[in-house]
Amino acid sequence: MGYDHVRPDREALLDLDVESRIKLMLGDIWVDIAPSESVFKVMNNMANVPKRITAPALLVTGLGGTGKSAIVKEIPNRVTRSEGLLTISMASDPDLMKRKEFRTEIYQKLELPCPPIHRKSSVADLVTRELSEILKLRKIWGLVIDEIHDMLLCGKVEQRINSSMLKAFLGESYGISLFAFGTPKANSFISAITETQRRFSVIELEDWKEDESFRTFLLGVEELLPLKRSSRLYDQDKVFAILAATSGRMDNVMNLIRSAGCYALRDGTEAISLEHLAKASASPWGF
Missing domain, CATH: 3.40.50.300 (P-loop containing nucleotide triphosphate hydrolases)
Structure with a gap:
């Protein structure tokens, strides 16, 4: 399986077990913006x-x-x-x-x-x-x-x-x-x-809004997530869902994506879906 959606220096993390990757998912990451x-x-x-x-x-x-x-x-x-x-x-x-x-x-x-x-x-x-x-x-x-x-x-x-x-x-x-x-x-x-x-x-510093800068940021985030499949967080439906749930506030955006990523790891889908985003918004620690 190819992992083109993940940054090369992060690919080795995908060989870790689910629990280890959940710990990574919950950690801090840095994306140049x-x-x-x-x-x-x-x-x-x-x-x-x-x-x-x-x-x-x-x-x-x-x-x-x-x-x-x-x-x-x-x-x-x-x-x-x-x-x-x-x-x-x-x-x-x-x-x-x-x-x-x-x-x-x-x-x-x-x-x-x-x-x-x-x-x-x-x-x-x-x-x-x-x-x-x-x-x-x-x-x-x-x-x-x-x-x-x-x-x-x-x-x-x-x-x-x-x-x-x-x-x-x-x-x-x-x-x-x-x-x-x-x-x-x-x-x-x-x-x-x-x-x-x-x-x-x-x-x-302002909140995120629906524009190319935000999509580029989401692409950068996805490259660091320990998920085996591409989530395409930058797709329009996911962009709107993320903004609706977080009002574009940076900390809220990152916490939502972390939680949604944990849901994706728990159910084995290995990619964040709209359903995962909804679950993360409703119950951030329910994964």
């Missing part, structure tokens, strides 16, 4: 900017589930000199029952003690000599902040601290580029930092 490629292109161009008075900055916005965190996860594989990127997430930790502090996250990421601050703390108090030295020692040229909109949840004093630190990092002394990812609310955070607003380029 135009929106994410735009993000990586901008980041790589910014990585090559020589030091100047203010470093470049990028804001990537999208509603929850549009794939922002997946892009952040892929950055080490797609951005030049990624070892010089400092990546933090401001997403609230439900286990800690409290929101994160930007300053604390920076210091912890670099394994440094976070000094106490007060209302009149200067930039030198916020960005200590130890922090400054380790940033230069590790040749940190970029700061990646996921879920940056959560920085809006803090009080005025902490917002001033966050603003001061970001301005310092973007300034001539450090020249650290900023790559921020968040919901549309992140625009409010950037607007609050009036001096830095003009420095940001913005890329908006």
Whole structure:
């Protein structure tokens, strides 16, 4: 049996048993798509900017589930000199029952003690000599902040601290580029930092719609699925079914296809049908 519908480097996976392939089906996969490629292109161009008075900055916005965190996860594989990127997430930790502090996250990421601050703390108090030295020692040229909109949840004093630190990092002394990812609310955070607003380029991630880009994406997804037969997810009837069930939201699309693929493995058909998509929509974990 030929497996032309599967990427050559994935063909060996088809020899695994059903249970093993279900585990693979439920795992994360990455498909190159135009929106994410735009993000990586901008980041790589910014990585090559020589030091100047203010470093470049990028804001990537999208509603929850549009794939922002997946892009952040892929950055080490797609951005030049990624070892010089400092990546933090401001997403609230439900286990800690409290929101994160930007300053604390920076210091912890670099394994440094976070000094106490007060209302009149200067930039030198916020960005200590130890922090400054380790940033230069590790040749940190970029700061990646996921879920940056959560920085809006803090009080005025902490917002001033966050603003001061970001301005310092973007300034001539450090020249650290900023790559921020968040919901549309992140625009409010950037607007609050009036001096830095003009420095940001913005890329908006949108939901999928019925077009050639979505069909190309579905083709790329199918090439990675551990199914022995072609599902032709890009056919019009399946495209409409997927969009109807997910409203085009990236996370929903991927979860639907994963579940439908598991149904196809369980019943031995080895290809996703409209029936599988309907079952996956009605009962995602019922396979």
